[in-house]
Amino acid sequence: MNDLYIQNNLVCRSSEIWKNKALFFKSEENDDLKAFLKKAYQYIEMDYPKFFKMDNLSKLAILNFEILIQNEKIQDPALVFANSNSSLDTDQKFQKSTATFASPALFVYTLPNIMLGEISIKHTLRSENIFLISKEFNPSLYTQYVSQLFQDKNISETVCGWVDLHNSEYDVLLCRITRNGEVKFTEENLQKLYDQPHE
Amino acid sequence: MKNFLLADSIISPLGFGTEANLENLRNSKSALQLQPANNRFPNGYYAGIIDEDVLDVNFEKIGKISSLTKLEKMMILAIQDVLNSSAIDLENLGLVMATTKGNIDLITSNNFEGDRVQLWKLGEVIASFFKIKSKPIIVSNACISGGLAVKVANDLIRAGKCKHALVVAGDLVSEFVMAGFQSFQAISPFPCRPFSNDRAGISLGEAAAALLIGPKANSHSNIQYVNVCTANDANHISGPSRNGEGLVQAVSRVLENSNLKSDCLDYISAHGTATIYNDEMEAIAFNRLGLQEVPLNSFKGYYGHTLGASALIETILTKHALQNNELLKSLNYTAAGVSKSLKIIKENFKTDLKLALNTASGFGGCNLAMLLKKEI
Amino acid sequence: MISPMSDLHIELKASIIEQLNLEDINLDEIENDEPLFGDGLGLDSIDALELIVLLEKDYGIKLNDPQQGKEIFNSINTMAAFIEKNRTK
Numbered sequence: 268m269n270d271l272y273i274q275n276n277l278v279c280r281s282s283e284i285w286k287n288k289a290l291f292f293k294s295e296e297n298d299d300l301k302a303f304l305k306k307a308y309q310y311i312e313m314d315y316p317k318f319f320k321m322d323n324l325s326k327l328a329i330l331n332f333e334i335l336i337q338n339e340k341i342q343d344p345a346l347v348f349a350n351s352n353s354s355l356d357t358d359q360k361f362q363k364s365t366a367t368f369a370s371p372a373l374f375v376y377t378l379p380n381i382m383l384g385e386i387s388i389k390h391t392l393r394s395e396n397i398f399l400i401s402k403e404f405n406p407s408l409y410t411q412y413v414s415q416l417f418q419d420k421n422i423s424e425t426v427c428g429w430v431d432l433h434n435s436e437y438d439v440l441l442c443r444i445t446r447n448g449e450v451k452f453t454e455e456n457l458q459k460l461y462d463q464p465h466e
Numbered sequence: 467m468k469n470f471l472l473a474d475s476i477i478s479p480l481g482f483g484t485e486a487n488l489e490n491l492r493n494s495k496s497a498l499q500l501q502p503a504n505n506r507f508p509n510g511y512y513a514g515i516i517d518e519d520v521l522d523v524n525f526e527k528i529g530k531i532s533s534l535t536k537l538e539k540m541m542i543l544a545i546q547d548v549l550n551s552s553a554i555d556l557e558n559l560g561l562v563m564a565t566t567k568g569n570i571d572l573i574t575s576n577n578f579e580g581d582r583v584q585l586w587k588l589g590e591v592i593a594s595f596f597k598i599k600s601k602p603i604i605v606s607n608a609c610i611s612g613g614l615a616v617k618v619a620n621d622l623i624r625a626g627k628c629k630h631a632l633v634v635a636g637d638l639v640s641e642f643v644m645a646g647f648q649s650f651q652a653i654s655p656f657p658c659r660p661f662s663n664d665r666a667g668i669s670l671g672e673a674a675a676a677l678l679i680g681p682k683a684n685s686h687s688n689i690q691y692v693n694v695c696t697a698n699d700a701n702h703i704s705g706p707s708r709n710g711e712g713l714v715q716a717v718s719r720v721l722e723n724s725n726l727k728s729d730c731l732d733y734i735s736a737h738g739t740a741t742i743y744n745d746e747m748e749a750i751a752f753n754r755l756g757l758q759e760v761p762l763n764s765f766k767g768y769y770g771h772t773l774g775a776s777a778l779i780e781t782i783l784t785k786h787a788l789q790n791n792e793l794l795k796s797l798n799y800t801a802a803g804v805s806k807s808l809k810i811i812k813e814n815f816k817t818d819l820k821l822a823l824n825t826a827s828g829f830g831g832c833n834l835a836m837l838l839k840k841e842i
Numbered sequence: 843m844i845s846p847m848s849d850l851h852i853e854l855k856a857s858i859i860e861q862l863n864l865e866d867i868n869l870d871e872i873e874n875d876e877p878l879f880g881d882g883l884g885l886d887s888i889d890a891l892e893l894i895v896l897l898e899k900d901y902g903i904k905l906n907d908p909q910q911g912k913e914i915f916n917s918i919n920t921m922a923a924f925i926e927k928n929r930t931k
Contacts, residue, residue, distance in 0.1 A: 384830035
């Protein structure tokens with residue numbers, strides 16, 4: 268456990284993306300989620316047409332993942348993600364579609380781990396995946412699972428993610444965990460990153 | 467440190483409790499029945515659905531039915547059954563839950579408060595029913611959830627967070643998932659026929675299951691959890707990989723991490739959903755792994771696809787297969803229907819079993835491989 | 843034979859772009875005889891299912907065999923021809 272470190276971190280809330288505690292991108296305050304996501308996509312020149320087919324949760328995950336690892340070489344990171352509201356945002360949209368014509372393109376996004384699939388496809392990651400649900404952000408979920416992963420397997424890094432969306436409020440924390448660095452991978456440090464004030 | 471699969475229960479249309487289920491499996495009974503026609507399915511559809519009246523009669527012995535949803539009652543009954551058979555200190559018990567859609571049928575209902583549809587709420591309801599103090603950990607990772615939850619439980623004990631861990635899994639045949647799989651044109655017009663040449667899609671089933679994991683073998687069980695590995699296909703979010711790469715990686719890694727070779731395997735409990743592409747993918751993967759001669763079955767013909775519960779149910783059934791040295795036939799199998807050969811189990815038989823592989827694959831490109839071993 | 847510039851062709855392109863969220867593609871970038879799947883527009887199996895929904899919703903055509911879709915959804919031309927012949931609305 269002592270030899271794991273938080274390498275990079277990213278926080279995305281209310282039209283702002285902060286990478287390693289510095290403001291990376293900000294769109295208009297009254298932009299809705301769709302507009303915010305599109306502007307950020309254009310800002311990083313992502314050029315990935317599949318992006319527009321994704322639901323908002325997957326867009327949040329893949330876009331912020333791109334920013335987290337921008338200009339860096341990743342080594343098949345395991346993905347350990349969690350949230351509170353599962354895929355409820357898209358569940359509600361799919362449920363509405365069933366009144367007339369159930370939409371297969373919505374149904375496929377009614378699982379929260381689809382985010383992990385989208386990230387894996389974009390970066391050809393055949394790594395370990397898990398998606399957990401917790402009422403609130405809970406750093407112990409990550410520290411427990413990740414330290415066991417590193418013990419067991421030939422894993423060189425992990426990306427931990429909290430990607431939550433409810434009633435158009437979104438809340439994202441991503442952390443890249445590696446075997447060397449300065450900030451130790453502890454519950455306290457994760458919680459601090461999650462709580463970081465952005466003024 | 468080694469953990470063992472100590473006690474278990476399956477609550478399904480095939481019975482309440484593992485023994486009742488095993489009895490029906492041995493007699494080749496299936497949970498899949500023709501359900502009444504509705505707007506979506508003018509000719510009805512095949513699914514494994516638990517009769518709620520029967521569920522309530524069983525549940526009234528332990529709790530009040532009106533305050534709980536169908537899925538909650540199923541999960542509670544499964545846990546109660548496990549607790550009845552083992553003296554466990556609830557103070558020192560970890561709880562891990564697996565589900566894909568939980569109480570999703572409440573998305574259109576006003577009978578329960580608004581957050582009851584949330585998966586974390588399902589965890590709270592179950593934990594508070596049994597007054598389990600530790601916070602439940604909830605795994606929602608498509609159709610590998612039930613197997614992944616077993617790994618989480620094992621890790622909890624290894625990390626010293628609890629002495630024993632209880633895994634519970636469950637999913638319903640809801641309007642929501644029926645509409646979804648129908649929009650995928652994935653529902654079979656007859657009870658699903660895994661790995662067969664005339665297979666035509668999945669049948670859905672509902673069930674709950676519970677499994678107690680702990681550090682010491684007991685008189686009921688000497689079946690050991692060896693390891694679980696997962697791997698993503700990195701191919702498509704709903705379509706299985708054409709070359710089975712994710713499943714190949716998951717199985718090779720779990721063998722490698724356990725210092726075991728593929729020729730040690732005595733049995734494979736495969737995922738086998740009976741869609742054209744899934745079963746083909748598995749056949750390719752097992753052949754690439756050199757496992758084409760290992761006896762293999764799918765339990766989907768008995769239960770249908772029980773989504774988040776399926777990998778836990780199959781873990782429990784694999785445990786009993788090892789324990790009883792008994793392999794059950796792959797129900798509804800007709801004739802070879804995949805491009806690579808597999809040794810599908812066609813009749814129930816008894817044989818010496820020591821090491822088994824249990825696999826699952828799901829949307830989002832996820833694949834899981836679990837090894838279970840009999841300690842002699 | 844219907845004209846390649848018929849209203850149906852244009853209507854189809856517009857609804858495909860909207861229904862399949864092809865946000866970065868313009869109407870005039872879709873050729874009538876260009877393959878929709880594979881190299882063409884890069885559509886996938888979920889898009890094919892979504893096109894089946896579109897046929898039913900907009901034109902009252904029910905496809906029960908997904909295999910049928912392969913020929914129908916080959917290009918805008920093949921789709922338009924099929925719709926002309928089978929539409930109920």
